[in-house]
Amino acid sequence: MNEAAPSPSSRVKSLLRTVAPDLTPWRSSREFRLLWLSGCVTGFGSFLTYVAVPMQIKELTDSSVAVGLVGAFELVPLIVFGLWGGALADALDRRRLVLFAEAGLGLLSILLLVNALLPTPVLWPIYLVAALVAAADGLQRPALDALTPRIVPHDQLTAAFALNSLYRNAASVAGPTLAGVVVTFAGVQTAYALDVVTFAASLLLLSRIRAVPPPTGAEKPSVRAVLTGVRYAWSRKDLLGTYAIDLCAMLFAFPVAIFPFLAAELDAGWALGPMYAASAVGALLVSVTGGWTSRIHRHGRLLLVAALGWGVAIALAGLSGSVWLVLLFLALAGGADQISGIARSTLWNQSIPDALRGRMAGVELLSYSVGPQLGQVRAGGMAGLVGVRASVWVGGVACVVGVLALATALPRLLSYDDRTDPHAAAVRAEHERAAAERTAGERAAGLSSAEESPAAAG
Template sequence: MTGVTSPTEQLPDSAALPSSSPSPPWYRRTFADLSPLRDNPDYRRVWSGQAVSSIGQQMTAVAVAVQIYDLTGSAFATGLVGLFSFVPLVVFGLYGGAVADTVDRRRLGLIGAAGLAAVSLVLAVQAAAGLDQVAVLYAAVALQAGFFAMSSPARSAMIPRLVPGHQLPAANALNTVGMNLGLTVGPMLGGLLIGAYGPQAAYLVDTVAFTGTLYAMWRLPAIRPLGDRTGRASVLEGLRFLREQPNLRTSFLADLAAMVFGMPRALFPALAVTLYGGDARTVGLLVSAPAVGALLGALFSGWVGRIHRQGVAVLAAVCAWGLAIAAFGALHNLWLGLLLLAVAGCADTVSMIFRNTMMQVAAPDEMRGRLQGVFIVVVAGGPRLGDFESGAVASLTTPITSVITGGLACVAAALLLAARRPAFLTYDSRHPTP
């Protein structure tokens, strides 16, 4: 089917453009490369469906938080949503990655989307019926996290089968655009709908939004892992593979360092009051600034396809993240601080694009699901460890000291990784080695 490439077509060497190729016009070198959407109908449908679904899921996240707080009046009860989602994300992320390496990934993605849509419909029904049971909301959040974690590795692992190798950086940039559209547009639309019609409206829109993903998955051909694997795929086998592949392992460690040391989001409420003399609206600005920067970074990502030293790009982006966070803590001006947080979000987008591309190209197809499962664990667990780290340091010192030292520790960790693994700096996407 159109849009599905053969293993030969996926060879990373195909990313190298002939030396006689004319230079693309300036706007293609500047803005996000849309060629994966233009050239691959299957990828275009998957991307569109996931972008719309991401907006709906963020609307649901806001609605759940609002509903729990309205029922309990407790910030602690609202914060427990993170705990009820974290455990399924970790457990089912690893397990879902192993399953994705043995079954039809298209079917797994279809089941996950259907499950998520069903949970959103249940949430809409309970809100409309006035059930007012916090336990039901916690259970729904856990189910959502489980369905997402089970199907997300399959959806990510199928991307290299939907676009040719030389378009993978552009495809990952577009995936980041879709994700950050959800993070920026979803909460805003959710707040408007909840204020006007109640949380059930946001849940219903989310349910309908999943039809795009369901349609896209339905249209795909079967996407089974390549190779001769039969039976079960071991999670431990995937972890052993990652341990034995230094470049992929270094990319994971670089992201973990950024999330653990340079993620001060738990301090935003304290900083909003003590540093800027603001209120909840100030917290909202601080929270949204990195997402806005990440979205802009993805929109202006036309240059990423020309970068072959992707290991250098990852570590440079992590250092840029850490320096921006440290400067945010040192400079006590709100608007400058928001700009620095946006710069950090942009750097995170660059790192994510190249880390995903390295994982998709350097790893064999039969391992991609499990590596994506580990990736989910890092993405889910890293920020939460970062919340603990920043809060602990702030309690021993001050919030400002925690932000500054965290950003500098992130830079130090990236430089240490560069010193310990110099081969990572020579990683070349035209000749990838895991």
């Protein structure tokens, strides 16, 4: 007898299971839930300050140059402390490092609040705090990125990073809008104060995560330790490919700096805000329908396709004369960038040994932070030479050409398969050993407690 065809409702449920976010890490790991909630809270809070700082500088100076200087003050501390933070993440308790850096970031928000409450706020403390925030972020981010592989099972890493991207993209869409309303109607002081409150809530959540001590025999933080990480990255051509492709994509096809000019050229001043939000909307859509990413094994190929999609979408945005098409292609670019991010994060955390994970996170921080900074310089300079729209589409085409050239030069990236890769197999075995030791320790503690309880009762 033939089996009955599945009903429409069962087909819909099957489709939803395929595309819906994989919540397994949320269900299986208490520490991941706490870390995720902390990220949600501080993510929205940070956007309040992200919008308030340039707004306050504009109010104090009425100078676009003064506003742009914030990025210059942030770049060097981010590079230096990002690399050093990676070395610290491999040598110290990662949870404690994240906690201390979060406390430092909260104190810096308090300094911004105090300055904003002065009868006449001063400009230089804002630049100083911006540099210190970049330094603290550089110290925290590698430990934060390296923390997830220690608290989530190896086979759930893709799902974990997809869930992290979900709240980050939601914050990128809603955060600036909320911040704009708060700053406009309640002032920068209120924005800073609310950010301080979110840091307090985040600290409470982070303090409940169990300790994550460094591996036995961890290398002490030093310049030599940093160089060890850099040499490891250079020896892994698949890793090198992920860094190079992301840097190429951002360098040639990150036109955010010229969005105000693009909106003006399209005679659509109203579209400036939507242009900034469009890529985040696309990324968010991928996040909420990204359950399929947990079943991908060839992450190098996924990264290549996503980076090419990013370049093509940016090129089409530059060629489009309709603002609605521009917004559509920017959203498609954001979706492609989100897929690229999931592919990179998964490959990194599946195949990098825990003893080096923090230092590699520092290298990764540079790869995805420096690229957009240089990309804005490229976009602005080229716009002055060949025009705004040409700067956008030429950058997209250059991205496609550059990504294809890098993929050809680094074939190990395309051959990566987490089912057969020896580095991924070694990390998987490392996770299994750690889980077995943890389970054995918990059982031993339980038996010890059971043996002591009759004596205590007697």
